[in-house]
Structure formats: C-alpha cells, structure tokens
Amino acid sequence: MSDVLIRLENIVKSYGPDLDPAVDNLDLEVQRGEVLVLVGPSGCGKSTTLRLINRLIEPTSGRIVIDGEDVTDVNPSELRRKIGYVIQQVGLFPHRTIAENIATVPNLLGWKKKDIATRVDELLELVSMDPDTYRDRYPKELSGGQAQRVGVARALAADPDVLLMDEPFGAIDPITRDRLQNEFLRLQSEVKKTIVFVTHDIDEAIKMGNRIAILREGSEIAQLDTPEAILAHPADEFVESFLGSGAILKGLTLKKVSDTELHQVPILTAPVMREEALKELQESPDQVGLLLDSNGRPLRWIDERALNRTSQPIEKSGRPVTVDLQPEDTLQDALTVMLQSSAGMACVTDRRGKYLGCTTIESLAKLIMSDGQG
Amino acid sequence: MDFLIGLFEFALSRQGRVFGAVAEHTWYVASVLVSAAFIAVVTGVLTRKNQLAKELSLSVASVFLTIPSLALFVIFIPLVGLGFVPSFIALLLYSLLPILRNTITGLDGIDTGVLESAKGMGLSPIQVLTRVQLPLAWPVILAGVRVSSMLIVGLAALATLVAGGGLGDFIKDGLARLPLPNSLESIWLGTLLCLILAVIIDLILQALRVATISKGIR
Numbered sequence: 369m370s371d372v373l374i375r376l377e378n379i380v381k382s383y384g385p386d387l388d389p390a391v392d393n394l395d396l397e398v399q400r401g402e403v404l405v406l407v408g409p410s411g412c413g414k415s416t417t418l419r420l421i422n423r424l425i426e427p428t429s430g431r432i433v434i435d436g437e438d439v440t441d442v443n444p445s446e447l448r449r450k451i452g453y454v455i456q457q458v459g460l461f462p463h464r465t466i467a468e469n470i471a472t473v474p475n476l477l478g479w480k481k482k483d484i485a486t487r488v489d490e491l492l493e494l495v496s497m498d499p500d501t502y503r504d505r506y507p508k509e510l511s512g513g514q515a516q517r518v519g520v521a522r523a524l525a526a527d528p529d530v531l532l533m534d535e536p537f538g539a540i541d542p543i544t545r546d547r548l549q550n551e552f553l554r555l556q557s558e559v560k561k562t563i564v565f566v567t568h569d570i571d572e573a574i575k576m577g578n579r580i581a582i583l584r585e586g587s588e589i590a591q592l593d594t595p596e597a598i599l600a601h602p603a604d605e606f607v608e609s610f611l612g613s614g615a616i617l618k619g620l621t622l623k624k625v626s627d628t629e630l631h632q633v634p635i636l637t638a639p640v641m642r643e644e645a646l647k648e649l650q651e652s653p654d655q656v657g658l659l660l661d662s663n664g665r666p667l668r669w670i671d672e673r674a675l676n677r678t679s680q681p682i683e684k685s686g687r688p689v690t691v692d693l694q695p696e697d698t699l700q701d702a703l704t705v706m707l708q709s710s711a712g713m714a715c716v717t718d719r720r721g722k723y724l725g726c727t728t729i730e731s732l733a734k735l736i737m738s739d740g741q742g
Numbered sequence: 743m744d745f746l747i748g749l750f751e752f753a754l755s756r757q758g759r760v761f762g763a764v765a766e767h768t769w770y771v772a773s774v775l776v777s778a779a780f781i782a783v784v785t786g787v788l789t790r791k792n793q794l795a796k797e798l799s800l801s802v803a804s805v806f807l808t809i810p811s812l813a814l815f816v817i818f819i820p821l822v823g824l825g826f827v828p829s830f831i832a833l834l835l836y837s838l839l840p841i842l843r844n845t846i847t848g849l850d851g852i853d854t855g856v857l858e859s860a861k862g863m864g865l866s867p868i869q870v871l872t873r874v875q876l877p878l879a880w881p882v883i884l885a886g887v888r889v890s891s892m893l894i895v896g897l898a899a900l901a902t903l904v905a906g907g908g909l910g911d912f913i914k915d916g917l918a919r920l921p922l923p924n925s926l927e928s929i930w931l932g933t934l935l936c937l938i939l940a941v942i943i944d945l946i947l948q949a950l951r952v953a954t955i956s957k958g959i960r
Binding site: 422424445446447448449450453455456457458459460461462463464465472473476506507508519522523532 | 853854855856857858859860861862863864865866869874877878955956957958959
C-alpha cells in the first residue's frame with residue numbers, strides 16, 4: 369500500500385535573496401489514494417506548497433515527481449490538465465453554463481461531445497445535483513455550497529489521479545460546510561483519489577485527513593502523521609499549541625460509536641403491563657429502561673418515577689427517544705446526543721432502526737482513558 | 743409647422759445628395775469603430791501585464807482627445823491630402839480612449855479566482871485570454887464602443903472641412919449661405935440626420951450586446 373504518487377524533493381521557493389524563503393527545503397511524499405492535509409497558521413506556506421505541485425508557482429530549486437515522472441520541467445498547462453484543482457473562491461466561469469464549466473478540461477483534452485455530455489451528467493449526480501435542473505444554469509444562479517459542488521465536479525471531470533484542494537470549504541457557512549465535508553468523505557470513499565488538502569482549520573484537518581502535515585513558517589513540517597497519532601502524541605510545543613485545548617474532544621471525531629462497548633439497559637417491549645415494567649426496573653442496577661415497539665425500535669425512556677407519577681398507559685409515560693445513533697456515527701455525535709438526552713445516555717440502532725444497545729458517558733471515558741495509556 | 747414642411751421639401755428635392763451624405767457618414771462611423779476597437783483591444787491586451795505600458799497607452803489616447811477637433815482634421819493634410827483619409831485618421835484618434843480605457847478596466851476587473859482556476863485547470867495563456875478574459879471583459883469593452891460611436895457620429899460632421907463629405911456638408915453649406923433661403927433648413931437637415939443615425943447605431947450596438955454577451959453575465 370505504501371505507494372508514493374507525489375514526491376517533493378528539496379523544494380525551495382524564494383522570492384528574493386533578502387527574504388526568508390516561503391518554502392525552505394521541503395521534502396514531502398503523498399501516498400496513492402490518501403488524503404494528506406496540510407495545515408498551519410496563515411503565512412506558513414501551505415498554499416504555496418500546494419501550488420508548487422501543479423506548478424502554478426515554479427520552485428526556485430528542487431524536484432517534483434508525480435507517478436515516477438519528473439514533472440519539474442514539463443509543459444505546465446499539460447501537467448495541470450492531469451491534476452484536479454479546487455480553490456476557496458471556486459472560480460467558476462460566470463459566462464459558461466454549469467455543464468460547460470464542468471466540461472472545461474475534457475474539452476481541452478479533445479473528448480468527443482457525446483462522452484463529455486455523459487460525463488457531465490455523471491459528475492452532477494456524483495455531487496448530488498440533479499443534472500436536468502442544473503446542467504444549463506449559470507454560476508450566478510447557484511448558492512455558495514452548490515458552486516463549490518460544481519467546483520469539485522469540474523476538478524474531477526477528466527478523472528485525474530491527483531486532486532489539489534486549497535481551503536475548498538473555507539468561504540462556506542458552518543452548516544453547509546459540515547454537510548460538504550461529509551459529502552466529500554463519501555465521495556472520496558467512492559473515487560479514491562490522491563488528495564492534497566490545505567486548510568487552516570485543525571478540526572477540518574482531523575476530520576478530512578488520512579494523514580496530517582502540520583506546517584510552521586517556511587513550510588517546515590512540524591509533524592506528519594495520522595490524526596490519531598498527532599492528537600495522542602504532539603511532537604512539540606508548536607503542534608500542541610496549534611491543536612489547542614480540547615485535543616481529547618477533537619479525538620472523538622475520529623472514533624466511532626462501534627468502538628465503544630455498548631451498555632444494555634432493561635428492555636420493555638410494548639405492549640407491556642405496568643407491574644411487569646416496574647418489577648423489571650427495580651431488579652436492574654440502572655435507573656432507567658427503554659421501551660421498544662414490536663419491531664424493536666426504541667420509543668421512550670422509562671423510569672420508576674415516571675411510571676408511578678401517572679396512571680397513563682405506559683406508551684405515554686417517560687420521555688420520547690428523539691435521536692438515535694448508528695454504529696458508524698462519531699463519538700462526538702454520541703456525546704452531543706448524550707448531553708441532550710434526559711437519560712444521560714444515547715441509544716444505538718442499526719440501519720433499520722432496531723435497538724442494539726446504549727452508549728454511556730462511562731464507556732466513552734473508558735475508551736479515552738485506554739487511548740491515553742496506549 | 744411651416745418650417746418643418748419646408749425642411750421636408752428641402753430634403754425631398756435633394757434625395758440623391760441626402761442618401762450620399764448619409765452613406766458617407768455611416769461609412770465613417772463603421773470603419774472608424776471597427777478599426778478603433780481592433781487597435782484599442784489589441785493595445786489593452788498587449789499591455790495588460792505591465793502597469794507602466796498601461797498608463798502610457800492611456801495617456802497617449804487622452805492626449806489625442808485634447809487636440810482641438812477643428813485642428814485635428816486639418817493637420818494631416820500635408821501628409822495624406824484631402825478627403826476621406828485625414829478625416830478617418832482624426833476620428834480614429836478620437837475614438838481610441840473610451841474603448842482602450844474600458845478594455846483595460848474590463849480586463850483588470852476579472853475575478854482573480856476565475857483566472858486562478860482557469861490557469862489551474864490547464865488553460866494555456868492564450869486560452870485564458872480568448873476563452874475567459876476577453877469574453878468576461880467584452881460587456882465593458884462594448885460599452886466603450888458605444889461611447890465612441892456617439893462621439894464619432896457628431897465629430898464626423900467635421901469631415902466636410904477637409905472635403906471628406908458626410909452630413910457635415912449640409913451644415914457647412916447652410917452656414918456659408920446664412921441668411922439666404924433654405925440655409926437654416928440645410929443646417930437642420932444635417933443635424934437631424936446625425937441624431938437619427940446616432941439612434942440607429944445605438945440600437946444596432948444594443949442588439950449586438952444582447953447577441954454576443956452570455957446570459958450568465960448579463
């Protein structure tokens with residue numbers, strides 16, 4: 369698997385003999401199929417580094433090797449057609465329709481008209497936009513989130529092996545950004561591109577990256593490792609301060625609900641008699657039980673007090689289960705649900721909504737503790 | 743009312759001359775606009791990456807506009823003689839500035855993100871120019887062409903000074919014969935035809951605008 373697709377060797381980019389170089393003797397390897405995130409404070413040279421790969425910036429010295437071929441001296445325009453490029457400002461051509469925008473690189477490469485039309489529709493589907501609705505629209509008719517979807521589709525048009533993304537979600541509101549990030553991760557699991565992703569947002573880096581390179585001034589790599597390893601063992605003070613407080617909380621986005629041990633609370637299956645329910649709850653160490661419907665889907669949290677307080681049917685006592693988790697949700701989601709839930713725990717269901725167990729604060733703490741020791 | 747009827751009769755009795763003058767005037771506007779647009783756009787494109795060259799070309803075009811129009815038509819006579827050519831040169835020099843200025847503004851005003859993505863996708867410099875920069879600057883360039891066209895319709899009336907023909911002939915004749923009969927009619931006829939021509943040319947340019955500018959940037 370350790371197949372290097374992009375290699376930067378001794379790259380120096382200097383803008384003048386009196387200035388500190390923007391990139392100072394950088395060596396970097398990007399594995400095939402991984403998302404490598406370059407993250408660092410502004411002015412650290414992360415964007416410069418990205419733009420060196422498709423030679424929008426020419427290195428002062430050093431070598432760039434992509435897929436075994438030295439591309440330091442090839443025709444830059446031809447090189448760029450083989451590399452997808454997504455930027456924060458998106459940069460769609462306002463005078464071209466969405467379809468024409470997406471078709472830019474296939475057109476440059478001289479694809480047949482029919483192939484291009486098919487590919488455009490395919491890509492619009494891929495980024496969850498209805499081809500019939502959007503094909504003939506112009507960029508000014510799109511929202512920021514939609515524009516960036518088209519930006520990603522356009523970058524993927526000629527099926528490049530490499531995708532460079534420069535703060536692609538930086539100018540998008542937090543809610544849409546979150547959705548685009550999730551969509552991007554789903555997309556990447558389908559297309560499996562080699563992606564170099566620049567951001568200044570460490571949370572985004574942790575969420576998106578298979579590996580993260582934390583850069584400091586002069587594009588010097590402070591630490592290059594998986595998000596888990598960086599969170600658990602920051603290399604130095606710079607990395608630690610860049611991660612900021614709450615590294616543990618950030619780590620929760622990396623873990624899934626399925627990583628924890630599920631806790632089993634007393635289960636009542638509707639329809640159930642009140643006395644039976646009371647007996648069940650009293651026998652259990654837990655304060656609270658869960659009422660399931662006949663298909664095993666969680667309905668309500670039931671505790672003794674709720675049962676004693678009213679004479680209402682059991683289906684109407686206690687509190688409703690509003691949100692449930694699935695095994696592939698992150699522990700951060702789990703924590704949010706737990707904090708909101710009246711029971712202090714969250715119930716986990718399978719894809720069809722059938723009850724599997726509960727996550728508790730204790731099981732979460734246990735996982736974090738065992739991680740800290742390892 | 744009598745005057746209008748007199749004007750109408752005056753025009754009808756000289757149909758041949760009227761058509762000739764309108765044709766000459768229209769030819770001035772058309773040939774000058776096309777040449778000026780070509781020169782100004784090429785200059786704007788060639789100087790687009792050099793701030794100094796940009797300023798310099800704008801200064802030169804501005805200087806042309808400050809030469810008194812009465813003189814500009816005449817000073818080329820020693821070089822090119824009388825008639826169409828000195829008038830053409832004078833009008834050309836006048837019409838450069840609006841188009842050049844708008845070409846430069848239009849090219850400068852393109853979103854940097856659009857240029858960055860164009861380059862990043864692998865468009866060559868020429869392709870960036872022809873497929874992105876010029877189409878996006880075109881509405882602004884065309885607005886400059888419209889300003890120049892109005893300028894030329896009015897100024898082309900001066901071509902008569904160097905025996906260049908056009909609608910100015912009627913105005914000059916009228917002025918020379920004031921206050922004899924039909925002199926005022928002659929001046930009015932020349933002026934009104936200029937106005938009508940200006941309106942028609944503006945309509946044509948408006949149609950060109952609709953036809954050539956992408957719906958995405960209208």
